[in-house]
Amino acid sequence: MNIPFLGHRHKKNGPAVLFADPASVAALLSECELLRSQAAQAGVRLDDTPASLEALDQMVPRWRDDPETLPWLGNDAGLYLGTVLVRTVPGAVWVIRADGEPVVRLASGREAEVVPAGQEWAASGVPELSQLYAEIAES
Incomplete structure (x- = not known):
């Protein structure tokens, strides 16, 4: 598959990683349509800030009753957490x-695996997205 903004695979230094145009990747990964739709229905405004993560943590998890929605919503929750990190933590990039x-790579070089974290949040509510944000942003 040839997706121009994803760039080329580089295998010289360690594991292969796709380097990408950061703005294009950030725009694509920030869509999170299902999560944004669910949040809007609950009256929660997702404005890509840490405060919106706190609001998500307070939502009634109606999606847990729908086994088809749950994995998609969890994926979106992880991508949204990553979006907030990239937009608010200096040096954080997708x-x-x-x-x-x-994954979100922080200026320290640490990589945060946000999608699995979002899936755990969607399934059980633990850990909270706002708590994850605080822990990741501090490192």
Whole structure:
């Protein structure tokens, strides 16, 4: 598949990672349509800020009753957490791993696997997205 903004695979230094145009990747990963729709229905405004993560944590998790919606919403929750990190933490950027998993790389070099965290949040509510944000942003 040739997606121009994803760039080329680089295998010289460690595991293969797809380097990408940061603005294009950030725009694509920030869509989170299902999560934004569910939040809007609950009266929660997602404005890509840490405060919106707190509001998400307070939503009634009606999606847990729908086994088809749950994994998609969890994926969106992780991508939204990553979006807030990239937009508010200096030096944080999206990186697409060679296996296709989007992760947030912090200025320290640490990578935050936000999608699995979002899936855990959607399934159980723990850990809270706002708590994850605070822990990741501090490192």
